[in-house]
């Protein structure tokens with residue numbers, strides 16, 4: 133199957149689970165102190181008043197947290213249902229529907245971006261293209277925070293929380309993601325790995341903070 137067909141399945145799968153995903157995860161940041169700390173650090177290092185993007189934003193809770201901190205935030209997701217949910221829940225955020233490989237944003241539009249657990253649905257060969265796009269829409273010197281599940285397995289789901297889906301989760305090795313970021317023009321400034329919190333799926337997680345050189 134081609135990339136567009138695969139992305140279409142991801143989009144349809146998230147359209148299907150969007151309401152359940154939001155019901156389960158909208159408040160998750162309350163139990164994720166390290167994630168909140170990384171987001172606070174990103175905001176602290178970003179020019180006040182400048183727009184920040186949440187790439188693959190899901191129901192928009194991370195974008196919503198940033199907006200609560202006074203950040204002008206743009207949430208982008210391939211799933212129309214996620215975008216609709218975000219608009220309903222976080223009116224202060226500018227939500228746009230679009231693909232990580234073809235972001236609906238202007239060159240240099242954002243002062244910083246986050247991509248939390250969204251590149252896991254790309255084929256690993258697409259990582260480089262996604263990071264080139266993230267690079268295009270970032271200002272020089274801007275930070276990108278990327279999160280993913282650590283490992284090398286590919287997990288396929290055809291049922292998720294009682295919904296019929298067809299979706300793959302690509303676990304990733306930190307070195308491979310760091311290399312793709314560097315190849316796309318980023319300098320990696322921080323690598324963090326952590327165990328799952330009690331409420332999370334039982335996977336080890338990695339976070340990379342990279343700066344557009």
Ligand SMILES: C[S@@+](CC[C@H](N)C(=O)[O-])C[C@H]1O[C@@H](n2cnc3c(N)ncnc32)[C@H](O)[C@@H]1O
Nearest residue numbers: 146188189190209210211231232248249250253
């Ligand atoms: C696991 S959820 C993560 C949502 C949110 N970032 C979070 O941390 O909870 C993955 C999200 O990435 C979006 N996504 C997956 N592939 C995408 C693509 N190619 N372009 C844009 N969004 C994508 C999905 O629709 C979904 O909302």
